[in-house]
Amino acid sequence: MIRLDNLTKVFDTPKGAVTAADHISMEVPTGEICILLGPSGCGKTTTLKMINRIIRPTSGKVFINGEDTTSLDTQDLRRSIGYVIQQIGLFPNMTIEENITVVPKLLGWDKAKYKERAREMMRMIALEPDAFLKRYPSELSGGQQQRIGVARALAADPPVMLMDEPFGAIDPINRAVIQDEFLKMQQDLKKTIMFVSHDIDEAIKMGDRIAIFREGKLVQYSQPDELLAAPKNEFVESFLGEDRALKRLNLVKVRDLASEDIGLVRPDDTLETALARIGDYGYQTSIVMVNAKRQPVGIISAAVARTTKGHCRDHFQSVPVVVSLDDDLRKVASLMFSNDMTWVPCVDDEGRIVGQITQRSITHHLGSRYRAHSGADDTVGEASPSSSASEE
């Protein structure tokens, strides 16, 4: 758990005092990733760097796991916090192994233990220990170097990590890969992480919580879905972008919106039954046919049912599009658009139909949160437009 209590930084510049971070108070629960997000010069990096005292706070306190860090020795504090920076900062004079074991060595681990730890870390970041440990950073690609940077920060198993735009210098394709790898690692590691980013998409993907900064002030601190659904003021709205509702599609699972109410036919049903059921459920064009295990085997089109007599088993068309309960709405929306459908059946892990998700339910879900919050007060955290405060 990281808790900031009225953390403030005032820089004395020739042009006068500049408040880079203004009474920042927030709390990151144990095991969560908190993204500090905002335009450059908003105070997010200053706030992050005050936690490990790379920047000394003017006032305010930092608590880690309930302990006030003010009384801790700076070196001890930093050794207990993993630190990853955008420029990676691997020591070029050291081998990969030496880089990873820097902190364990500072902490006085014995040789066998830190050597084994280096191999363990390499396996964790999916790089072959024997191939890489004896090499130097300059011999590695940017993506590999940043993986090592993360491994170095994690080597001494700190409960808390600070990451300053860690994936900012990596090309977009590799960045997505490393983000996914990191999230997967985090599922097991459950570190409490503060993560600076200026990329809204990265924030939504990586963050359990997002803190939006502007001109040294914390404007809004919410979970991503909440943030996108209910931006506190115009600044947050414009920062999130006009397409923020679409960004939410990533965050909502089919499970959350699926309705169990779905019309189905069986192979033994007649086409008349099918036509009636298409009408009952308001489907315009077709209905899904399932087998005895409720697995979808085909669709009966309304046009066929209207003009033909017989049983469904003789007149079905190819297997319809289905989505799994764990898919996100982005995939659902994409399938609906590409197949010109207004509803999609949902299946469970065994491929049995458990319900449906409709275009209407998606738009309703995305819209209801906006409606619920429109008219709510947007005064909280309104940043006063003080003089052009800039970071560093």
Added chain:
Amino acid sequence: MPTLNLSGAMRLLVLVAVFMAGIWSQSSGVIDDFIFYLPDIQYLAVQHLWLTAISGSLAILVAIPLGTLLSRPSMARVAESAMQVLNVGTTIPTLAVLALSMSFLGIGTVPAVFGLFVATLLPITRNTYTGLKGVSPALKEAAAGIGMSPGQRLMRVELPNALYVIFAGIRTALAINVGTVPLAFLIGAGGLGELIFTGIDLYDPVMMLSGAIPTALLAIVVDMLIAITAFLVVPRGVNPSRA
């Protein structure tokens, strides 16, 4: 079957030329003249090297800590002006430095070592300072953020990464040093300058060359020794010659 192609002909020509030079030097007695100076060359070369070794190691011992000190953030205010003073110092001709040091230290080894020390100090200090200042801020931040103490940062990150530049400074400085030692003869400290300057005064080219050629060879050998040391000492990851 060896055929006589162009390069073969060139090789033959060189061999013949060397042979002719040998005959000439033998018949004119130049070799005997050089051999006559051999004991002098040996004695003076050792003296020469001692002057270089003492003044050079003193300079290294002072310059690296000095450069390091000036590169510390707390010294930032005075560092630039101190480096300016050192830069001005570098422009003073070494002969003038020797003359000055003679004027208050008298003649002999002590003022010579002092003068050489001053001349050698500057390039090493400057390169140590520039090398340490050139270490990327990201590296320093990473080292600090990881929890290294200022001393650990200096010894484990900053100095190793500046070492290549520091060694370049040592190389330049000692090349200057070896080449300047002959001037030390002028204030009575001996060295191969004794043969060079006496040879010039006596219009004796053989005597002069028996001082000048070993001086040149010493400079080359010292330079190579430092290059080899740098190759071995500078960590592989930051050593361009081992990349």
